[in-house]
Amino acid sequence: MAGRHSAKSSKKPLVIICIAAAVIIIAVVCAVIFLNSGSKPANTNSTTAQQTTSTVQSASAESYETTLQPATDAQQTTQIETFAGETSEVPKVVVPTQSGQEVSYFNATYVPYKAIDSSTNEECSLREVFGSAFSQGVITFNSDGTFTDSVTSSSVDSGAYAVEGDTIVATYSNDKNMSVKVASWDGDTPVELIINYGGYDVYFNM
Template sequence: MAGRHSAKTSKKPIVIICILTAVIIIGVICAVIIFNSGSKPANTTSTTSPQQTTSTVQSASGESAETTVQPTESEQPTTQSEIFTGETSEVSKVVVPTKSGQEVSYFNATYVPYKAVDSSTNEECTLREVFGSAFSQGVITFNSDGTFTDSVTSSSVNSGAYAVEGDTIVATYSNDKNMSVKVASWEGDTPLELIINYGGYDVYFNM
């Protein structure tokens, strides 16, 4: 009976060692998993602005000089610039043939044609006779920035630049065609009535 009891008690250390071994293995596996998940680099994105780089170049004489390298065109910062397109671009290029030393002025008003006179016979005629089928019953508008728009006819060239010289408005269309406008009457600094000659006909405009 004494021999059997000693055989049972000798197995306890082996069981304890197995349990400890299993706990250690599980602990090692958990530590590896935690280490791998924590060591992944963070996915970050950084944006840097282009900067000048300076390098030192030594010449054959032994002197050294610093050279500055500017960022390439694609790296240059974008600056907001005023861009003119379409009709505005054309008007900005128009040059009005004003007299040297003559003081010029501008105003803001819209005029409609109301009658036409044959300048050779002094006989009144219709606006349809003057402009033909292109007559669209439009207006002429002069702006205080030195530009004007002409919608009297359906012509595609209906804008330009102008300047007031004395009692005359010198206007130039975007296709470089000049137009001389006579001021028949004034209301303060603004023309009240205009006379424009179209192909031998004096066309009268008022506000």
């Protein structure tokens, strides 16, 4: 009887150990299953968030590209026409003519040949009048009412003119007015001109 009781007593710790091991194994398996099941939604959420971010970025990129798209052909044509209109507009030179006075135009080129000091009435050299910029230039009047002045080498001026009686009223493009006296004529064309440059009467002929 004593031997049986001791055999039963020795089996109890073994059973307890087996039960405890089974409980631990079950707990580990449950923990692994729980962790695996818990990680899947996280991955799903991450994937969804990435897709949403990608969609937003794509939409932003499309919007940005739409903003940067070049103007249509019609818009470009309108802009070109506007710029062309702006650049093609040349300020018109207004000649201060007398109201009701008949004006005329001609076509001829004149060169300066002498100068007289209007205060002393003494003749002087053309270089004294124009300085070192004197370049044997000319003044040309055109039949369309325009003229060019290249008497000096420093610049070539231009403008508009009109003949009123024995006077040519000329206005440069910088709004400077010049009164030209006609000393002699050949029909309707002046042959000799007198222009005052800074107190000097300069004579021109064809």
